[in-house]
Amino acid sequence: MKVALFVPCFIDAFYPEVGIATLELLERLGCEVEYPLEQTCCGQPMANSGAQADAAGAERVFVRAFAGYDHIVGPSASCVNHVRDHLTAIEQTDEVRHVRANTYELVEFLHDVLGARDFPWAEFPWRVGLHNSCSALRHLHEASMSEIAGAPFSKPLALLQHIKGIEFVQPKRPDECCGFGGTFAVTEEAVSVRMGQDKIVDHVSAGAQYIVSGDMSCLMHQQGCAERMKADVRFIHIAQVLNGARA
Known part of the structure; x- marks a missing residue:
């Protein structure tokens, strides 16, 4: 299964180890992962602050980066929720609708799409x-x-x-x-x-x-x-x- 990895801004800037863990985990579970290099912010900070129109530029770049993938996965529910439910500052073309419908948060992708339940390499004694x-x-x-x-x-x-x-x-x-x-x-x-x-x-x-x-x-x-x-x-x-x- 080919997957596009979406790494939110704050993870990229402050917690890159989370993005790396997400990539490695998806690959362990058999996914072919690509990271579109042109991806930037999804637009959530602007929309979350009430400045919806100002999110349009970021939303267009996001759609352009991810439109060619059937599965887009990111380790952040709030960012995924923005893409799925609030990516509305731009015209709702077929490409936009495709990206919105096929963006998943990591947990739901693992649970609902991959049906992953076995992680034999993992141990966390806490x-x-x-x-x-x-x-x-x-x-x-x-x-x-x-x-x-x-x-x-x-x-x-x-x-x-x-x-x-x-x-x-x-x-x-x-x-x-x-x-x-x-x-x-x-x-x-x-x-x-x-x-x-x-x-x-x-x-x-x-x-x-x-x-x-x-x-x-x-x-x-x-x-x-x-x-x-x-x-x-x-x-x-x-x-x-x-x-x-x-x-």
């Missing part, structure tokens, strides 16, 4: 608290939400539970926002920080040694809060765990 971002939960529906009645499910957990040595701990409020929210963390700094602190306390109180998520932006925010709180907890992207990182 107590883990799982953080599902708001975009992963309420837009991509990767796990059940406490406010909606129904059978509980979790695609990230379905993948991680096959990792040797891993132990899961459950925070009291598992699907509560951590306070990052993109530009919300800038415009409402005090509220954002308090929400991040509450999330850290919830995970640490449950016994988490690591917080694992599919959204590095949420982990970046929580890591900053944890360091200032001097909380004894570490952070890692799910791609790194599934690809065999030990710590």
Whole structure:
């Protein structure tokens, strides 16, 4: 299966190891991965700030870079949600519709498209608290939400539970926002920080040694809060765990 790798801006700039882990993991699972070199921002920061029209240039470049692929995979639910549901600053041509319909977040691609459940190379002997971002939960529906009645499910957990040595701990409020929210963390700094602190306390109180998520932006925010709180907890992207990182 040929896959185009979409690496979001903040991962490219601050956490390139997550992009590398995503590439290596997809190749381990038998995908032929290409990285379109002309890719840039998908346009989410502008649209998220209410400046939708200003996202048009980035959206056009994104579509031009990825239009030739049947599967576009990126390790970020918020960016994938923008492409899939909000890539609307440009004319909705057949190419645009194709890109929107065939862009996947890494967890859902592994779970839904590849049906991956076996990661024999991976071992993670730590107590883990799982953080599902708001975009992963309420837009991509990767796990059940406490406010909606129904059978509980979790695609990230379905993948991680096959990792040797891993132990899961459950925070009291598992699907509560951590306070990052993109530009919300800038415009409402005090509220954002308090929400991040509450999330850290919830995970640490449950016994988490690591917080694992599919959204590095949420982990970046929580890591900053944890360091200032001097909380004894570490952070890692799910791609790194599934690809065999030990710590």
